[in-house]
Amino acid sequence: MKTNKRKVGVSELAEGMTLAETIFDIDGKTLFSEGLKLNKKRIDRIFLLNAKTIFIEEIPKRTEKKANDDFVKNKIEEVKSLNKERVLNEARVEASKVVENIIEQVMDARSIKSEKITKIVEKIIGIVLQDDKVVLNLANLSSIDDYIFSHSVNVCVLSLITGIFLGFNHQKLLMLGSGALIHDIGKMLVPVSILNKPDKLTEEEYKIIQQHTVYGHKILRDTMKFSDEVATIALSHHERVDGKGYPNQLSKNEISKFSKIVGITDVFDAITSKRVSCDKISYYKGVEYLLKNANTQFDGDIVKKFITIIGYYPIGLYVQLNTGDIGMVITKNKLCPVVKVTIDSNGNKLRNHYEIDINRNPSISIVDINLEEYQAKQRLLN
Numbered sequence: 601m602k603t604n605k606r607k608v609g610v611s612e613l614a615e616g617m618t619l620a621e622t623i624f625d626i627d628g629k630t631l632f633s634e635g636l637k638l639n640k641k642r643i644d645r646i647f648l649l650n651a652k653t654i655f656i657e658e659i660p661k662r663t664e665k666k667a668n669d670d671f672v673k674n675k676i677e678e679v680k681s682l683n684k685e686r687v688l689n690e691a692r693v694e695a696s697k698v699v700e701n702i703i704e705q706v707m708d709a710r711s712i713k714s715e716k717i718t719k720i721v722e723k724i725i726g727i728v729l730q731d732d733k734v735v736l737n738l739a740n741l742s743s744i745d746d747y748i749f750s751h752s753v754n755v756c757v758l759s760l761i762t763g764i765f766l767g768f769n770h771q772k773l774l775m776l777g778s779g780a781l782i783h784d785i786g787k788m789l790v791p792v793s794i795l796n797k798p799d800k801l802t803e804e805e806y807k808i809i810q811q812h813t814v815y816g817h818k819i820l821r822d823t824m825k826f827s828d829e830v831a832t833i834a835l836s837h838h839e840r841v842d843g844k845g846y847p848n849q850l851s852k853n854e855i856s857k858f859s860k861i862v863g864i865t866d867v868f869d870a871i872t873s874k875r876v877s878c879d880k881i882s883y884y885k886g887v888e889y890l891l892k893n894a895n896t897q898f899d900g901d902i903v904k905k906f907i908t909i910i911g912y913y914p915i916g917l918y919v920q921l922n923t924g925d926i927g928m929v930i931t932k933n934k935l936c937p938v939v940k941v942t943i944d945s946n947g948n949k950l951r952n953h954y955e956i957d958i959n960r961n962p963s964i965s966i967v968d969i970n971l972e973e974y975q976a977k978q979r980l981l982n
């Protein structure tokens with residue numbers, strides 16, 4: 601199995617971890633070779649070196665990503681050999697140019713070809729499939745100056761990652777990614793004075809903004825000649841499962857899965873884009889908002905899947921581990937919090953709770969979230 605390196609503080613070393621790099625003593629002689637498993641004696645020796653950090657092997661946790669057709673498998677092989685940072689950067693620049701170009705063409709009322717969009721989405725799919733940790737680079741995506749460009753690309757990337765983890769094939773990923781990239785294209789037909797109004801919108805102005813969904817649908821379907829499934833993403837990404845969205849107040853299964861996904865990633869990116877540099881608090885805010893509104897505004901199953909992909913778990917959230925045990929998150933640590941286990945894999949309530957530090961146990965991961973319990977707790981607090 602392919603392993604990644606992870607830098608850990610010497611104080612975090614635990615028995616069973618595997619060295620990802622050879623460790624030398626103060627005379628430059630090999631002390632412990634790469635690939636060696638750590639035991640207590642070896643950890644004590646490393647302590648004596650006064651090193652602050654070392655690299656250990658990390659076993660990839662996410663086994664549920666499915667390469668479910670030949671395109672996906674081939675794409676993974678193709679992009680493995682490329683420089684990830686360079687490809688990501690190129691795609692980012694290209695994506696922003698494409699979106700900018702589309703916007704210009706819409707303003708000129710010229711015809712736009714859907715092929716332009718699918719070409720860039722193909723590229724983004726390749727990058728996302730290469731490494732789902734690409735999501736960590738979303739902060740870089742925000743370096744694109746104009747919010748609407750960076751937001752479009754972020755929503756596309758987040759939606760594709762979600763689609764991959766839901767097992768979508770190439771064709772479905774292309775449709776989802778295309779609709780996600782230009783889901784807000786209809787905003788170009790809303791007067792800028794209303795879009796950028798700093799004060800509270802009047803009821804009339806809010807109705808005009810809501811029309812961006814209808815405009816977008818028309819552009820995607822009639823001008824760009826996208827299929828109904830893709831065009832519907834622009835139309836329905838503000839519909840909510842409780843029927844309180846717009847423009848058609850659709851509910852539950854009346855809303856397409858594509859639109860439900862983009863509805864979630866659109867809101868999540870809007871919340872987290874308010875972050876200042878390196879501030880991860882907003883990620884927790886985004887996750888908390890989705891948890892709070894799951895099954896009312898957003899599809900609960902997709903929210904749960906999305907959060908396990910993003911990997912930010914608020915303290916107090918009950919989660920299920922891949923061991924079957926259930927427990928409560930008690931520390932904040934992206935992907936790797938400490939979980940206090942209260943129910944074992946057979947469903948038995950434990951009299952003696954114990955803690956699992958996922959950071960120190962690379963083979964353990966969170967696979968599910970208890971939404972109902974979190975929401976009940978929030979209701980009590982408010």
Ligand SMILES: [Fe+2]
Pocket residue numbers: 783784812837838
């Ligand atoms: Fe929108």
